[in-house]
Amino acid sequence: MPQKLTNVLVAGRCVSTDRYMQSSIRVMPGCFITGQAIGVAAAMCAEQGCDTRGVPIAQLQRRLKDLGGYLPNC
Numbered sequence: 001m002p003q004k005l006t007n008v009l010v011a012g013r014c015v016s017t018d019r020y021m022q023s024s025i026r027v028m029p030g031c032f033i034t035g036q037a038i039g040v041a042a043a044m045c046a047e048q049g050c051d052t053r054g055v056p057i058a059q060l061q062r063r064l065k066d067l068g069g070y071l072p073n074c
């Protein structure tokens with residue numbers, strides 16, 4: 001989520017991270033994980049009538065896990 005923008009979500013190669021994180025997130029698994037996360041987050045915004053900063057993160061994580069998403073730390 002860009003720091004100064006609302007209702008803009010970014011996935012895949014164009015996400016901004018520090019150098020160490022970028023080395024792993026820039027390849028395809030990181031791209032599809034972030035893509036699935038923002039797709040589900042956008043759907044939740046539409047369902048709940050909230051903007052991207054209002055998405056309940058715990059609920060988003062639960063939905064991603066229910067969909068078989070890869071969230072090893074949750």
Ligand SMILES: Cc1cc2nc3c(=O)[nH]c(=O)nc-3n(C[C@H](O)[C@H](O)[C@H](O)COP(=O)(O)OP(=O)(O)OC[C@H]3O[C@@H](n4cnc5c(N)ncnc54)[C@H](O)[C@@H]3O)c2cc1C
Binds near residue numbers: 011012014027029
């Ligand atoms: C040479 C090379 C080798 C790689 N090898 C590997 C590898 O072995 N394993 C691995 O996991 N990763 C590899 N990667 C990294 C991986 O391919 C990319 O990180 C990943 O594909 C990025 O996905 P993305 O969806 O973010 O962007 P992209 O796959 O670049 O998709 C962006 C899409 O947006 C389109 N687009 C751009 N501008 C517009 C516009 N204005 N309007 C509409 N559409 C637009 C583009 O045409 C493109 O289809 C490699 C990358 C390169 C360049």
